[in-house]
Amino acid sequence: MYPRSIPEDVPVRRFAYGAMVALILALWLVPLLAVMATSLRSFEEVMAGNYWGWPRSFNFIENYTAVFTQTAMARYFLNSLIVTLPSVGGVLVLSTLSGFVLSRYRFRGADLMFALFVGGNFLPAQIMMIPVRDLMVSIGLYDTYYALIVFHVAFQTGFATLFMRNFIAALPDELFQAARAEGASPWQTLWHVVLPLIRPALAALAILTFTFVWNDYFWAIVLTQSDAVKPVTAGLSNLRGEWVSAWNLVAAATIMVAIPPVVMFFLMQRHFIAGLTVGAVKG
Known part of the structure; x- marks a missing residue:
């Protein structure tokens, strides 16, 4: 059967598999999280170059309302x-x-x-x-x-x-x-x-x-x-x-x-x- 299951008596392989899945998931989610965080920032904060840091202010209602x-x-x-x-x-x-x-x-x-x-x-x-x-x-x-x-x-x-x-x-x-x-x-x-x-x-x-x-x-x-x-x-x-x-x-x-x-x-x-x-x- 493919993919083959990893036996429970091989903890190193199971840990490596879990770590690889977590890494791939993180790489896939990071751009999405960045877009979501940017959608909450103010225009001034984006112009200041804060793309990856924690938003200093949450403009959720203002930004999503302005879209329409x-x-x-x-x-x-x-x-x-x-x-x-x-x-x-x-x-x-x-x-x-x-x-x-x-x-x-x-x-x-x-x-x-x-x-x-x-x-x-x-x-x-x-x-x-x-x-x-x-x-x-x-x-x-x-x-x-x-x-x-x-x-x-x-x-x-x-x-x-x-x-x-x-x-x-x-x-x-x-x-x-x-x-x-x-x-x-x-x-x-x-x-x-x-x-x-x-x-x-x-x-x-x-x-x-x-x-x-x-x-x-x-x-x-x-x-x-x-x-x-x-x-x-x-x-x-x-x-x-x-x-x-x-x-x-x-x-x-x-x-x-x-x-x-x-x-x-x-x-x-x-x-x-x-x-x-x-x-x-x-x-």
Whole structure:
């Protein structure tokens, strides 16, 4: 089994393992803690260069209120919701339909179609920058919500189809045979048999897709230009001034941007874990 457990009669190895985990955790948390501490500092303290010391004053309410009153972050948050929620819904619908067909029906070209879904995940996003931007310009969607929604649905559906196809393929064949024996159509089988059983997978996929789309920065700056449609990731760069930047407000806005995916994960944590572990144990 991997990773192998460390025997209790080897205390040195167990201590070294615990120390290594603690060190890696500290290295991962230090930047986050620094951002959180900066979001509590005053502008004067940040300009004085106190980035790592204990804050001399806690401006929690002032900084986090200023994010929405002195900047356009409220608009950027709304833009992100307008882009992310339809994208997640579109990905779930398309990946469920395509995963159901590819896992339960054999037809000519099915393997090629599945290979195209999987192969698209291996393409670096950067090589598609110019073709995708030119396509959006030619069809009149550049610098609109639809440009980001269409792209994210198309780009995320490949991975989501792979996820859903494997999940649906693991369902017992007896359920589908019983549905056919009862005269259920493919739509009825999908609605009454498949969907109730794949709720954990849908929850896990929804969280992953939400996180991918919400945190996207590259395509947010490639496919948008005006502040009216920019999501939060691209909007954060607008908080930097030409000569002086209020890093305490930038840090506070960064923390606010990170909250929605974290909240969504904890709200759906039980379903998320079930969706990732189902099928791991047979028998």
